[in-house]
Amino acid sequence: MGRKSFFGALIICVIAWACSQNPITGRNQLNLVSEAELQSLAKQEYVQFLNENKVVNANSSRDAEMVRRVGSRIATAVTNYYNSQNLGGELAGYQWEYNLVNNPEANAWCMPGGKIVVYTGILPITQNEAALAAVVGHEVAHAVAKHGSERMSQGLIQQLGGVALGVALSNRSQETQALFNNLYGIGSQVGYTLPHSRNQELEADKLGLRYMALAGYNPREAVALWQRMKAQSNGSRPPEFISTHPAEDRRISQLNSIMEETIKNYYRPVK
Numbered sequence: 144m145g146r147k148s149f150f151g152a153l154i155i156c157v158i159a160w161a162c163s164q165n166p167i168t169g170r171n172q173l174n175l176v177s178e179a180e181l182q183s184l185a186k187q188e189y190v191q192f193l194n195e196n197k198v199v200n201a202n203s204s205r206d207a208e209m210v211r212r213v214g215s216r217i218a219t220a221v222t223n224y225y226n227s228q229n230l231g232g233e234l235a236g237y238q239w240e241y242n243l244v245n246n247p248e249a250n251a252w253c254m255p256g257g258k259i260v261v262y263t264g265i266l267p268i269t270q271n272e273a274a275l276a277a278v279v280g281h282e283v284a285h286a287v288a289k290h291g292s293e294r295m296s297q298g299l300i301q302q303l304g305g306v307a308l309g310v311a312l313s314n315r316s317q318e319t320q321a322l323f324n325n326l327y328g329i330g331s332q333v334g335y336t337l338p339h340s341r342n343q344e345l346e347a348d349k350l351g352l353r354y355m356a357l358a359g360y361n362p363r364e365a366v367a368l369w370q371r372m373k374a375q376s377n378g379s380r381p382p383e384f385i386s387t388h389p390a391e392d393r394r395i396s397q398l399n400s401i402m403e404e405t406i407k408n409y410y411r412p413v414k
């Protein structure tokens with residue numbers, strides 16, 4: 144076996160070993176970075192992010208209070224849903240946190256372990272609490288469906304190849320940390336965010352719609368939200384949220400195609 148094909152085989156072995164089926168989505172995922180590792184990175188990066196950004200006080204701001212309320216309702220809905228499917232263990236280590244930061248970018252994210260940030264710049268587009276729940280539900284879906292690990296694994300393979308990959312995974316390397324930050328758009332390379340794949344986006348839309356409905360928010364608001372996002376994306380400053388979330392038309396048509404089923408099976412309006 145030549146040197147090249149040896150490393151090729153090595154990569155395939157690593158990939159086969161690291162593939163696992165996601166119990167909620169049923170899809171096989173590549174997970175070279177463990178959930179525990181990601182949660183530990185997330186904890187550290189979240190604290191740093193909050194220190195370096197202006198966190199809006201939830202005791203004196205109605206918007207920040209709303210972010211906390213939406214976050215906790217979505218978190219409760221997701222936790223209850225996983226428990227009802229006997230999958231509570233999938234959320235082991237989750238310690239949910241919700242913060243609004245003063246930042247003009249239209250963005251939001253949820254790191255593994257339930258660390259949520261909403262940027263004030265997205266509020267003029269969400270406009271109401273249910274649409275904010277659509278954004279948070281979508282980001283939480285990325286986290287609990289373990290899309291971060293999957294995306295980082297693909298990024299590690301692309302960037303490092305076989306040999307360096309082994310080294311990068313054997314200790315908590317700078318490459319892992321840099322990729323992680325890029326995934327959430329908080330890295331030192333400004334403007335570079337590791338995009339999610341189309342599969343992951345459609346999955347996050349579908350699950351996010353379910354979670355907002357379970358949390359008592361009208362899922363129809365998700366469609367209205369994406370229409371507003373689409374209108375903004377034609378403007379001079381497209382939302383950051385859109386740049387990693389392409390193809391609004393396809394997204395809207397998928398949401399419409401699962402709307403009635405989601406409402407029937409999951410929507411429990413809060414009285």
Ligand SMILES: [Zn+2]
Nearest residue numbers: 339344347388
């Ligand atoms: Zn997304």
